[in-house]
Amino acid sequence: MLTRSSLLLQVLLLLGSTTGIPIGTPDLLSTAPGGYLLQSSPIPLPFTRLINPNRKAQLPQADRQRFQSLYGNAQGSTPDQEAAVFNVPSTFQVVSYVATVGIGNPPTNYSLLIDTGSSNTWVGANKTFESTSSTIPTGGLFSVEYGSGFVAGFEVEDVVTLAYELTIKNQSIGVAVFAEGFDGVDGILGIGPVDLTQGTNVPNINEKTSTVTDNAWFQGLLAAYEVGIGFAPADNGELTFGGTNPTRYTGNINYVPITSTKPAGNFVGINQTVSYGGVEILHNAAGIVDTGTTLLLLATDAFNMYKAQTGATLDERSGLLKVTPEQYGQMNSLYFDIGGRRYELTPNAQIWPRTLNEEIGGDKDGIYLVVADSGNAAGSGLDFIDGMVFLERYYLVYDVGNSLVGFATTTNTYSNVN
Numbered sequence: 001m002l003t004r005s006s007l008l009l010q011v012l013l014l015l016g017s018t019t020g021i022p023i024g025t026p027d028l029l030s031t032a033p034g035g036y037l038l039q040s041s042p043i044p045l046p047f048t049r050l051i052n053p054n055r056k057a058q059l060p061q062a063d064r065q066r067f068q069s070l071y072g073n074a075q076g077s078t079p080d081q082e083a084a085v086f087n088v089p090s091t092f093q094v095v096s097y098v099a100t101v102g103i104g105n106p107p108t109n110y111s112l113l114i115d116t117g118s119s120n121t122w123v124g125a126n127k128t129f130e131s132t133s134s135t136i137p138t139g140g141l142f143s144v145e146y147g148s149g150f151v152a153g154f155e156v157e158d159v160v161t162l163a164y165e166l167t168i169k170n171q172s173i174g175v176a177v178f179a180e181g182f183d184g185v186d187g188i189l190g191i192g193p194v195d196l197t198q199g200t201n202v203p204n205i206n207e208k209t210s211t212v213t214d215n216a217w218f219q220g221l222l223a224a225y226e227v228g229i230g231f232a233p234a235d236n237g238e239l240t241f242g243g244t245n246p247t248r249y250t251g252n253i254n255y256v257p258i259t260s261t262k263p264a265g266n267f268v269g270i271n272q273t274v275s276y277g278g279v280e281i282l283h284n285a286a287g288i289v290d291t292g293t294t295l296l297l298l299a300t301d302a303f304n305m306y307k308a309q310t311g312a313t314l315d316e317r318s319g320l321l322k323v324t325p326e327q328y329g330q331m332n333s334l335y336f337d338i339g340g341r342r343y344e345l346t347p348n349a350q351i352w353p354r355t356l357n358e359e360i361g362g363d364k365d366g367i368y369l370v371v372a373d374s375g376n377a378a379g380s381g382l383d384f385i386d387g388m389v390f391l392e393r394y395y396l397v398y399d400v401g402n403s404l405v406g407f408a409t410t411t412n413t414y415s416n417v418n
């Protein structure tokens, strides 16, 4: 399959031989920084919620575009490249979540999107990559194809500093030469499953690239091989490497295995049953939990049932479902049964924050729902995405080592903030 990014890579290879882009024999041993300290763990990395003023699509369209690329790529892939194409960072989002990540020695700060739906870490979309004394070109190239854009460039190994505390050596970093479809960020911090990196390395397309979590773990820097993710409505969030932050959740964390159903199982994927008003609208369906998706996407059948039950109408301008105050007053909770536990989104948790209505093309006082249509019929192996609107109400743990996904309630689970 000759993709846009593979064509670009041909160009890059040619360029590399003439413009000094460091494509050549890796020389890691002589210059790799030696010695590292065992850090205290877990390590919290704050991240910031950004409202993107340059969005180019309605919010549900942008989420659907991501959904379709996650799903559509899976259909077109050949078996031994199956995992290769599931790298779809969030682009064109109304709301993005970024963290400041230091790369190099001394570190240069980059503003990177946090993405559980992809696993490469790369920079250069806006701020140019700064090579420092710790930067080692590997001679490799990388490319990741997205639904609405792509990135291609060369690979270096470098020191990555997270939260000024966690210093990860030998981290593969993509340095973008071409990047399209990223507004207001410098690149991606991909914290999804490592298999998603397969096919992103050129020419070694069967090789995987260790994620920052993998490297931190194998370098002995983390107490646990996991990442905790805590968001809050209308607020910034926090990633915790090597454990969880108990101040961000209440009660126990309940774990389920990553779903075996593909393509959801290639991601941070789970099985769940979704009910509204006492009716199951999705039964033991496979889907994913994703920091790169803003809304809650449901398979078309489930979405239509939800729409009928709430009486909501589709608002042309925002692309979201809209209810009247009377309909809102009658709404029920939406329930998610995951691994024998029940998670609830109250009516308040099902509405878009009113303070952000105008940012999404809505009326100031309108009541818009965060449930949107994925565009796929149920039973496709990717029947939902529990996006940020879900993660603002529940703490998430991605236990990389054991391939488990955990959820816990937070002080925001039942709060009326929207």
Ligand SMILES: *[C@@H]1O[C@H](CO)[C@@H](O)[C@H](O)[C@H]1NC(C)=O
Binding pocket: 028, 029, 032, 036, 169, 170, 219
């Ligand atoms: C970094 O890579 C070099 C060369 O592959 C290796 O010798 C060294 O042990 C690695 N360091 C760490 C901390 O993994």
Ligand SMILES: *[C@@H]1O[C@H](CO)[C@@H](O)[C@H](O)[C@H]1NC(C)=O
Binding pocket: 100, 107, 108, 109
């Ligand atoms: C990186 O960002 C932090 C604050 O976010 C700041 O304290 C630090 O000085 C920055 N480093 C550089 C090199 O700008």
Ligand SMILES: *[C@@H]1O[C@H](CO)[C@@H](O)[C@H](O)[C@H]1NC(C)=O
Binding pocket: 126, 127, 128, 183, 184, 185
């Ligand atoms: C792009 O990077 C420059 C610094 O190189 C910074 O001043 C600017 O704010 C960045 N733009 C965006 C949209 O992040």
Ligand SMILES: *[C@@H]1O[C@H](CO)[C@@H](O)[C@H](O)[C@H]1NC(C)=O
Binding pocket: 257, 258, 259, 260, 261, 271, 284, 286
């Ligand atoms: C998820 O659902 C599928 C389809 O019903 C089932 O085969 C699988 O065992 C379930 N659990 C996991 C962890 O995949």
